[in-house]
Structure formats: C-alpha cells, structure tokens
Amino acid sequence: MHTKTIYLIRHGETEFNRRGVVQGSGIDSDLNELGFIQARAFFEAYQHIEFDKIYTSKLRRTVQTVQNFIDLGIPFEQFEGLNEISWGEKEGKVPNYLEDENYLEIIANWSNGKTDIPAAPGGETPEQVVARQKEAFEQIMTQTHEKTILVAMHGRAIRILLTHLLELPLSHMDTFQHSNLCLYRLSYDYSNNKFTLDLANDTSHLSEILIK
Template structure:
C-alpha cells in the first residue's frame, strides 16, 4: 500500500484576484508561501518518505518549502499532475467568463474526465515505484477534488490552498482517508486497470460543473 498526501499549493495572485488559473504557470505570493510553511501543522503527523509536485512553479515551490521545513527528500515533478487547462478562460475573471460561457464551456478547456484519468494514472505509476512508502504530492485544487470525487462518488467541496488530503492506493484498490484536513471514512473502491476511463464521473452521476470550484 502507498499512502499519498495530496496538498493543494499555496495562494497565488490569480487566486486572490478571482481569476481562472488552471495550467497557467503562476507563482506563489507571500500568503501562499506562508500557507506552505504551515500546511502540515494541524494534521496528524506522518513520516513522509519523499515529496514531489506537479511541474507548475506554484506547486513546486510549495513542495520545496514543506520539504525543507520537515526534512523530506524531494523527488522531482510529475507533469500529469498539473491543473486542469481552462482554455480561453485562463487569466480572466471567473464571474465574467461564467456569464459568457454557461456551464463553463470555455473554448479549448480540458475535459473533467481527462483530468481524472491522467491524475489516476500518475498515482498508479508512483504507487508501483514506491510501494509501502508515504508520498507527499503537491498539486492543484480542481485536480485533487476531481480525483477524490471520482474515487468516492461524492460531490466533494472546494479544496482550500495549503490543505492536505490522504488517499491510499494498493494495486487496484483506492481509499480516501482525509479531505482538506478533515478525516473521513469512505469505502474502498476497486477499479480494474483495463477499465477506461478508470473513474467515470458520469457513471457516478457527478455533474462536472458541480465539482469545480470558483477558481484554481
């Protein structure tokens, strides 16, 4: 079994201003760096074997801060864990773009299922590479929430900056243990690897527009 700690990166100026951020490479602001320093302060301690992040700078810097504070080895980045690509909405105000494109049907945006599929694939590969280890992964709010929602079948709330969620992966079995710092107890979900897509949000009756936070 591999335990993954999924941390949402700290705040950026796009977050603060209410702009769609997605796959744009926006750095942390000072508040975001402070959030990184305290990200693990209010959750049960775990002996993390390694830390890694998505390849976007806000996640990479958050991981580096946490790793330095807690003496965790850094193992690089994983491009499949970058945030959803909002297409034409990126860099624009949330309210304006949602009014212009009902249902968030932004030109060029990535599908919800694509985000879940690549995130699940990345964690599966990391679980194979690090069996029995505790792996801290800094990623992004929408990606984390969609992945956890796909596993649990629940409409999970927005993931705040600098919070920790826990998910266990053992072979084809997945179990969510914590969501944004709150301990939970969801049943384990077994998904065969030859299933495509792995976690079908439509099969779980999850409405994509209901899963996405106001911005990320």
C-alpha cells in the same frame, strides 16, 4: 498488510487566487506572501512525517508549496499529468458576470454527467484530465517501497482525481471541497487495490494564520 498513505494537498495561495483570476494549467504563477506563509505552516505541522517521496505537478506553485520538505533532502518528482485542468481562453482573465454565468453552466453540465464538455474553448474536459492523471498515478503507485508520500496539486485537479481514486462517477467531483493548502489524506491497500479517504479538506494546520 501492505498499505500506502497519501498526503494530497492543494498549493498555497497565489495572487491569481486572491484576485479571482482564472489560472489553469497555462498560468505558471508563484505563491504570494500568504501562500508562502501557508506553506510554512503546513511544513511546521507535518515535518515530523517521514515522507518517502514528494510528487508535484509541473507548475511552480506546487513545488514552492512543498519546497521546505524538498530542502530536507526528500526525493521529489514532477508529473505533467498532475497539472491543473486547462481553462483555455479563460486563463488569465477575471470573470465578469456573463463569464460567471457561463462557469456555473459548465459546472452544472459536469454535475449532470456531461464531463466531455471542455472547461472553456481551447481548454480540457474532465475526461481528458482524469486520463492523464490515471497515467501519472499508475507510475506513482507502482513504487510499492514508498509507504508515505506527499502529493501537491491543484483545486479542480484534486476534485477530479478523488473521483478516480475513490471509484466515483466523474460527475461527483464537486462534492469534494477545497481551499488553498488544504489536506486530503488517503490510504491505499495493495491487497484489494482500494483507496480509503481518511481526512478531507483539512486546514487545521492553518488555524493560527486564520486567527491572525
């Protein structure tokens, strides 16, 4: 049986994450000190895995998260289709009370199936995001010689992607939780074209950091 294992991670913490600033695809931020510590902890926990290839978004924070693996000589490729959702005019801003209310309204609309509503004026809709993700992942999955891959992405983008891979309605995206440098592990069976979720929002590799 021909299968592929996908290690899907969210990038490490950035200062925008720490301060509650909206990032999205329009903010190309770097990891902060904790983010680099998280990246190192993940590397130490999973460096024994023989990854055939690494895939990231086009944003620096995902590349920095897996740089330790790249330094081992593992091939890697970037796809713009794996970028975070665009939050339009909200990017770079710290939400105030009214914006928080607006955010909750947007999430409620998406959960009610209104996934054609953009994240913010000038931003993307979940339907636009999943369309570009499908294109990127089709290219990734055609590489049938790659048995085990590492994919570094973003929080909302991961939620959207998981609904697609697991054949769930896009409105179910918020059933998937995430935190900085969490791991989702999936298996793909080429014989029936099905993804199986084996591990969800795992942060056990960060346990020593959390204890400190």
